Amino acid sequence: MLEISPKTNLLEQKTYKYTLQDVEEPNLYRDVYPYTEVPRIAFNHRRVPIGMPEDIWITDTSFRDGQQSVEPYTVQQIVDLYRLMSRLGGPFGIIRQTEFFVYSKKDREAVERCMELGLKFPEITTWIRASREDFKLVRDLGIRETGILVSCSDYHIFKKMKMNRRECMNHYLATVADAFEAGVMPRCHLEDITRADFYGFVVPFVNELMKMSADAKIPVRIRACDTMGYGVPYPEVAIPRSVPGIIYGLQHYSDVPSEMLEWHGHNDFYKAVTNATTAWLYGASGVNCSLLGIGERTGNIPLEAMIMEYASLRGSFDGMDPTVITEIADYFRQEIGYEIPPMTPFVGKSFNVTRAGIHADGLLKDEEIYNIFDTRRILGRAASVMLGKASGLAGIAYWINENYRLDEGERVDKRDPLVVGLKEWIDREYEDGRQTSLSTDELEEKIEELSAGRFRRL
Numbered sequence: 001m002l003e004i005s006p007k008t009n010l011l012e013q014k015t016y017k018y019t020l021q022d023v024e025e026p027n028l029y030r031d032v033y034p035y036t037e038v039p040r041i042a043f044n045h046r047r048v049p050i051g052m053p054e055d056i057w058i059t060d061t062s063f064r065d066g067q068q069s070v071e072p073y074t075v076q077q078i079v080d081l082y083r084l085m086s087r088l089g090g091p092f093g094i095i096r097q098t099e100f101f102v103y104s105k106k107d108r109e110a111v112e113r114c115m116e117l118g119l120k121f122p123e124i125t126t127w128i129r130a131s132r133e134d135f136k137l138v139r140d141l142g143i144r145e146t147g148i149l150v151s152c153s154d155y156h157i158f159k160k161m162k163m164n165r166r167e168c169m170n171h172y173l174a175t176v177a178d179a180f181e182a183g184v185m186p187r188c189h190l191e192d193i194t195r196a197d198f199y200g201f202v203v204p205f206v207n208e209l210m211k212m213s214a215d216a217k218i219p220v221r222i223r224a225c226d227t228m229g230y231g232v233p234y235p236e237v238a239i240p241r242s243v244p245g246i247i248y249g250l251q252h253y254s255d256v257p258s259e260m261l262e263w264h265g266h267n268d269f270y271k272a273v274t275n276a277t278t279a280w281l282y283g284a285s286g287v288n289c290s291l292l293g294i295g296e297r298t299g300n301i302p303l304e305a306m307i308m309e310y311a312s313l314r315g316s317f318d319g320m321d322p323t324v325i326t327e328i329a330d331y332f333r334q335e336i337g338y339e340i341p342p343m344t345p346f347v348g349k350s351f352n353v354t355r356a357g358i359h360a361d362g363l364l365k366d367e368e369i370y371n372i373f374d375t376r377r378i379l380g381r382a383a384s385v386m387l388g389k390a391s392g393l394a395g396i397a398y399w400i401n402e403n404y405r406l407d408e409g410e411r412v413d414k415r416d417p418l419v420v421g422l423k424e425w426i427d428r429e430y431e432d433g434r435q436t437s438l439s440t441d442e443l444e445e446k447i448e449e450l451s452a453g454r455f456r457r458l
Contacts, residue, residue, distance in 0.1 A: 021200030022166045026154030044238040048248035051283040053258035059288045060098035064127045066290035078110040086119045090319030093121030102126050130175040135182035145185040153192035180216040187221040194230040198239045206254040221260050229268030233278035247282040262286035267298040276301045323380040353384045386437045389430035421450045
């Protein structure tokens with residue numbers, strides 16, 4: 001049967017409807033995931049079309065997935081970060097939502113205090129255990145949407161939940177029915193989708209969800225979760241690892257609209273950012289991130305990275321304020337005590353600091369030669385150089401002014417006793433045979449000592 005596709009506006013063959021394939025033994029894709037070896041990337045040479053949505057956005061999981069991998073944030077820290085995130089996302093809500101736990105009294109206090117701020121974005125959502133009591137709790141808090149875990153690979157269905165596919169799907173559908181009954185919009189987290197039987201379980205299950213949603217007249221959001229970071233962005237890669245294939249398949253075979261489709265990834269194989277961008281390109285409106293990428297194991301998709309990806313794809317920040325990224329990084333360092341690796345893009349202390357002498361020479365002549373973009377304008381952080389044996393008084397003064405972000409009235413010049421004292425110390429280090437550059441930590445420690453407390457370590 002032929003019909004006009006509402007997405008492409010072309011005459012197409014009616015989509016085949018996949019049904020649940022109940023199996024006695026779990027499909028663990030041992031040819032792709034041998035476990036005793038590195039996972040393999042298989043190609044089937046099938047291409048799916050790029051189909052970027054008209055609107056794309058970012059959602060946040062810092063207070064849920066992110067908070068599970070660090071010392072839990074205090075209520076005040078959550079409130080402060082939520083306020084910063086709202087400023088970063090701007091008036092159009094490019095950072096659309098953020099999710100909270102609501103299990104404990106402290107969790108609920110954090111939700112209530114953030115709600116009291118009256119900020120439109122990011123919208124406050126929750127993540128709960130799938131029980132009627134928790135749905136009622138979410139509804140009573142006045143929250144519109146909540147996340148529900150619906151693990152979809154046979155690793156989870158057979159090994160963790162000790163069910164078969166039919167039993168598991170019925171269990172999930174009953175849980176979603178409870179959410180609809182409570183008047184809550186469910187966000188179904190399809191955990192471990194990159195190891196799941198896509199056509200044998202995922203598509204039939206999502207088809208049932210979409211039917212239930214239509215009957216209840218309540219939307220359901222689908223979050224495709226690359227729980228182990230196995231997703232691959234390359235064209236022509238085979239399911240279950242293909243990010244393009246997963247996003248296209250959920251749209252084409254399950255009729256999930258772009259605005260109800262979201263990608264959640266992890267960075268186990270260094271592909272989190274690229275996979276998230278790929279999800280946008282192939283039709284998902286939302287990508288789920290965390291501040292600084294903090295999350296399970298190697299972390300989630302760094303939110304600040306997707307701010308830059310958004311601007312790269314759209315040619316504009318669309319009202320976002322990227323200088324807030326630097327404020328957030330400073331807050332993590334100074335208020336939370338979180339140590340950000342210095343080379344981390346956009347937020348690390350050394351991300352726009354050059355160490356190589358020939359690079360430093362070029363940077364001082366014209367920073368555009370060796371700086372990725374105008375980091376002073378975009379992130380509020382000027383490009384800098386690492387001090388070494390050839391650093392003169394002027395270079396040392398420049399480094400101090402930029403490293404400590406000193407205002408015009410606070411800036412030091414090359415005649416300042418601190419600058420002279422630091423140069424004498426640097427010269428002695430290299431006279432004694434040192435060959436390596438001086439680290440920021442070393443310099444800050446020495447500056448604190450030489451300045452008698454005038455400057456403290458950042």
